[in-house]
Amino acid sequence: MTSIQELKLLPLNEDSANSLNKTNGVYSAEVQELDVLVVGAGFGGVYQLKSFRDHGYRVKLVEAGTDYGGVWYWNRYPGARVDTTIPLYEFSDPDLWKDWTWRQRFPGSAELRAYFAHVADKWNLRKDTEFNTFVSSASWDDVEAKWVAKTKNGRTYKVKFLSISAGFAAKRYIPGWKGIEKFKGIFVHPSYWPHEEPNLRGKRIAVIGAGSTGVQLATDLSKVAEKLHVFIRTPNTCMPMRQVNYNLPEQAHPRSEYPDLFNGRKECFSGFDFDFIPRSTFDDSLEERLNIYEKLWAEGDFKFWLATYKDMLFVESANREAYNFWRDKTRARIHKKEIADILAPMKQLHAFGCKRISLENGYFEIFNEPHVHLVDMKATPIEEITEKGIKTSEKEFEFDYIICATGFDALTGGLSQIDIKGPSGESLSEHWVDGCKTYLGMSVSGFPNLFFTYGPQAPTAFCNGPTCAELQGDWIVNVINHMKLKGLRRIEAEAEGEKKWKEDILRFANASLLPTAKSWYMGDNIPGKPREPLIYLGGVPTYYKTISECAANGYMGFRTE
Structure with a gap:
C-alpha cells in the first residue's frame, strides 16, 4: 500500500494513475488479439464488458486501478458520496x-465499491x-483494420474495436503553483486519497476548492481538524x-416499482425519475412560486435544480428568482454577514445551475465554527x-495537510491523455486542438472503430451515470452487431x-444560460x-431519440466498409 508520504508527490506525475498500487508482475510480450478492448471499470466499462460478452465477442476490460468502481475506486476521501x-x-x-x-439514500464511496x-x-x-x-x-493499423493498444505495464492488445469508458473525471488538474515540491507536509489531490485512512484529528488542514469534492471534504474534516x-x-x-x-430491508421504493423507475430514466431530461415543470416561472403568482420552491x-x-420551472436554465429573470430563493435560504444558515456575503452574495455571480450544483450535509454551518476559516482567493489569491x-x-x-480539491480536466482529458492516433497519423489531441469534435458524443471522424461513453458532447454531466452507461452501451454493441451482420470491418x-x-x-x-457562467x-x-x-x-429523451434514429437509418452520419 502506498504510504501517505509517497502519496504527497503523486499528483505531480502523470504516471501516478498507474503507480498508486504497483504490482511486481512481469507481463508477457505476447500480443493479445480481441474483438473489443474496453477501457475503464466504472459504470460504462463494466456494462460494456458484460454486454459484449453476452453477444459472443472476445472482450477484455482494462483498468488502471486495482478494482472496479471507476470514480468511486479513486474517490475515498472523507465525506465522499454520490x-x-x-x-x-x-x-x-x-x-x-x-x-x-x-x-x-445517498450511498458513500465504500458502499458504492461494495455494490461494484x-x-x-x-x-x-x-x-x-x-x-x-x-x-x-x-x-x-490500416492494413488489418485493427487498433494496437499499449499499456504502461508492457501489455499490447490488437483489437477490432476500442471502446473507452474513462469517464468525465479521469485526468486530475492541479494548478501550477510555485513551490508545491517544497511543502514539508502532505499535499494531495483527493482522488489519490490513500486506501489506509490517515489520522487527521488535531491537524492543521487546508482544503482548496469548493466543488462537490471540496464541499464534502470540508464538511467532514471540520469535525476533526484543529484548524481548517x-x-x-x-x-x-x-x-x-x-x-x-x-x-433494513426497507428501501426508498418497493422492488416491484423498479422496472418502471428504470424504464422511465430515459424519458426525463437528466436520466432521473423527475423532470421540469411544464410551465414558466412567472406563469405562477409569487405565492404559488414560493410554494413550489419550498x-x-x-x-x-436535485429537484430544486432539475425538476423546477422549465425556463429556469434559459431565462435570466427566472434564473434570478431561483437564485434569490437559494440565497435567502442559505444566508439564514450563516451567522457572520461577511462570510454570507462571500458564500451566498446578495448579487448573483453567475447563472444558477450553470455551474455544477452539489448537495451538502451541514456545509454552510461549518463556517460558524471558530476553528473553520474561509479564504477568498479572488480577494487574496494563492501566490x-x-x-x-x-x-x-x-x-x-501554516498547514500539516494541503488537500487540492481543484477538480479535473473534465470530459476531454481522460481521452486526450491517451496517445490515440488514427490512420492519418493525427492524434486525438491534435484533432481537438481548436475544440472538441465528436459525432453523437461517442465517436470521432478520422478514428475508425473507436467509441467512448460518458464523454464530451453527450448528456454526461447532465445525465445520471448508470442511465448514460446503459443507453450508450447498448447503442455501441448494436453498432458492432450491425457490422457483424453486414460483414463490415x-x-x-x-x-x-x-x-x-x-x-x-x-x-x-446557446439557447440556455450555460455559456454565461465560467465552469468546467x-x-x-x-x-x-x-x-x-x-x-x-438537449436532454436524455432527445439524445436517445437522435441516436436511435441514427441506427434506424442505417447509421446515418457514418461511413462503413
Whole structure:
C-alpha cells in the first residue's frame, strides 16, 4: 500500500494513475488479439464488458486501478458520496437489484465499491478484467483494420474495436503553483486519497476548492481538524442533501416499482425519475412560486435544480428568482454577514445551475465554527506553496495537510491523455486542438472503430451515470452487431456528421444560460483549453431519440466498409 508520504508527490506525475498500487508482475510480450478492448471499470466499462460478452465477442476490460468502481475506486476521501438517490444510481438488471439492499439514500464511496463488487460477482466480470493496466497509446493499423493498444505495464492488445469508458473525471488538474515540491507536509489531490485512512484529528488542514469534492471534504474534516482553512474562488450554490439511513430491508421504493423507475430514466431530461415543470416561472403568482420552491427544496435532492420551472436554465429573470430563493435560504444558515456575503452574495455571480450544483450535509454551518476559516482567493489569491503551507497575497498560512480539491480536466482529458492516433497519423489531441469534435458524443471522424461513453458532447454531466452507461452501451454493441451482420470491418464518423453534431451542441447550449457562467462544463477550469460547451444539453429523451434514429437509418452520419 502506498504510504501517505509517497502519496504527497503523486499528483505531480502523470504516471501516478498507474503507480498508486504497483504490482511486481512481469507481463508477457505476447500480443493479445480481441474483438473489443474496453477501457475503464466504472459504470460504462463494466456494462460494456458484460454486454459484449453476452453477444459472443472476445472482450477484455482494462483498468488502471486495482478494482472496479471507476470514480468511486479513486474517490475515498472523507465525506465522499454520490448525490444521486438510489435506486436510480444503479443498473437496471433485475439479477443485480433483486438481492441488493442499500443502507442509505445517498450511498458513500465504500458502499458504492461494495455494490461494484456485487456487480462483478453477479456478472462474473473478473475473469475478463485486467487491473493495474493503464492504456497509454493506441494506433490504428490500416492494413488489418485493427487498433494496437499499449499499456504502461508492457501489455499490447490488437483489437477490432476500442471502446473507452474513462469517464468525465479521469485526468486530475492541479494548478501550477510555485513551490508545491517544497511543502514539508502532505499535499494531495483527493482522488489519490490513500486506501489506509490517515489520522487527521488535531491537524492543521487546508482544503482548496469548493466543488462537490471540496464541499464534502470540508464538511467532514471540520469535525476533526484543529484548524481548517477553506480556500474558495467561486462559491458553490450547493443545496441540502436529505440523507436517509434505511432500516433494513426497507428501501426508498418497493422492488416491484423498479422496472418502471428504470424504464422511465430515459424519458426525463437528466436520466432521473423527475423532470421540469411544464410551465414558466412567472406563469405562477409569487405565492404559488414560493410554494413550489419550498416543496422542491424539501425533497433534499436535485429537484430544486432539475425538476423546477422549465425556463429556469434559459431565462435570466427566472434564473434570478431561483437564485434569490437559494440565497435567502442559505444566508439564514450563516451567522457572520461577511462570510454570507462571500458564500451566498446578495448579487448573483453567475447563472444558477450553470455551474455544477452539489448537495451538502451541514456545509454552510461549518463556517460558524471558530476553528473553520474561509479564504477568498479572488480577494487574496494563492501566490505560492511554501515549506510551511500556503502564501496568499495577504499572508502565509501554516498547514500539516494541503488537500487540492481543484477538480479535473473534465470530459476531454481522460481521452486526450491517451496517445490515440488514427490512420492519418493525427492524434486525438491534435484533432481537438481548436475544440472538441465528436459525432453523437461517442465517436470521432478520422478514428475508425473507436467509441467512448460518458464523454464530451453527450448528456454526461447532465445525465445520471448508470442511465448514460446503459443507453450508450447498448447503442455501441448494436453498432458492432450491425457490422457483424453486414460483414463490415470498419466504421467511421463522417466529418460532415461531426460538424453538424457540434452545431447542435452549440445550438442547445446557446439557447440556455450555460455559456454565461465560467465552469468546467465550458472548459473554463483548464488554462489554454478552448472555451466551448462540452455537454449535450438537449436532454436524455432527445439524445436517445437522435441516436436511435441514427441506427434506424442505417447509421446515418457514418461511413462503413
